[in-house]
Amino acid sequence: MAQQQDLLALLLYPNETLSNEYKSWLDLSAKKGKATLAKAAIALANHGGGTIVLGMRGEGEEKLQSLPRPNDIPRYTTDAVNASINFYADPKMHYDLGFEIHPESGVEHAFIKVPPSTVPVMSTRLEERVLEQHRCYVRKAGPRSEQPTTAEEWRTLLSRCVQANRESLLDSIRVILQGQTERPDIANKDLEEFAKNSFERWQTLLADLPANDGRRLPHGHYELAFQIVDVAKSTLREMRGRLQEADRIQLTGWGPFVDIGRPPVGPVPVAGAIEAWIGYERDGHSISSHHADYWRVDPVGLLYEIRGHEEDFTPKAEPGTVFDGTMPIWRVGETFLYVGRVARTYEGDPEIVVRGNYTGLKGRKLESIFGRRYAVRRGTCRSETMQLAAKVKASEIENNLAEVLAEFLYPLFEQFDFSTVPVDVIRRELGDLMRKS
DSSP states (O other), X not given: OOOHHHHHHHHHXXXXXXXXXXEOOOOTTSHHHHHHHHHHHHHXXXXXXXXXXXXXXXOTTSOOEEOOOOTTSOOOOHHHHHHHHHXXXXXXXXXXXXXXXXXXTOXXXXXXXXXXXXXXXXXXXXXXXXXXXXXXXXXXXXXXXXXXXXXXXXXXXXXXXXXXXXXXXXXXXXXXXXXXXXXXTTOOHHHHHHHHHHHHHHHXXXXXXXXXXXXXXXTOEEEEXXXXXXXXXXXXXXXXXXXXXHTTOOXXXXXXXXXXXXXXXXXXXXXXXXXXXXXXXXXXXXXXXXXXXXXXXXXXXXXXXXXXXXGGXXXXXXXXXXXXXXXXXXXXXXXXXXXXXXXXXXSSOOEEEEEEEEEXXXXXXXXXXXOOSOOOOOOBBOOSEEEEEEEEEHXXXXXXXXXXXXXXXXXXXXXXXXXXXXXXXXXXXXXXXHHTO
């Protein structure tokens, strides 16, 4: 969202422009309210992005006024806003929601940040007197949101989409030339330090293994680290209970933060944290290198996991040569869902900071080797590592996981010669994942 001073300026000096639209309070439990919000969002997305301010209204020449939110309209949530807009809009996107109190009226107002789209956004459903089906809407002088009716208006819309695509392509070129993109500045020192210490702890467990042991994950791995922000510290026993609660739902046979349930494999308490390494030898035999995960959890709300690339443990490909295009959707998606369930064991709707790190990517080709339906573009990665980051609410994971994953994994996929995986594909794969539960 915009900075606080920008939001306050929209309240203190209200002025509808092509980039800012003001609406009175909308009932998002009613179709008309949803459609009205969706129409505004579609037009702003086609304009190149903008902001919708809710709770301000004025008729004709009357100055926009701050109106108190009616008692029958609950405080908006991110998932309600996204569900309302995406019910009527295609393509589906993620919309940020923020709040700020009007300095003069004392009324809290909602702000919806509409991102620009790289393709024309259209309405998918008819809502009488609000939206027509299969129509584009743009911002016009007035300002107002209407369908483009002239060649010039269509040229302007398409030109904006081309420009947005161009900027995305230039960003991708910079990523390829530099070998690695910077992660968004959202991960804090506690999470970085925890991930670093967890990786070093894993390294100590590998110290006595033969150099060629598969449990070392010699062809690469991926790490995911999470911080559930601003939650009370639990005892080790309480944290163990939170993990067990999240583990009640299992979507695949070998999910994230796998719980074998006995020492020394784990989970076991070690130095103030809970950890498990599936690579421990048991009865003189080691578990398959394919299943040699390590994970560690700190009861302050920090979670870390490291796993190998499944493409390196299948007869379908030579180790270190292939990267399956749908595997991150399943594995990362399942892990996000797990951590979201852990977050829900706390009060409220906690925010979650995520850090991802992929290694062993250089020279791999993007393929589809595990029988999934999506025909991926077969690009080659020229970077050895890729770091990812995100900040989400537990409710966003529950209600908008496809959009969350699309944004999180986008920098990873584009390393393979600018490849992308459409959000519709991600949504379909997640649907298959959920049906396995």
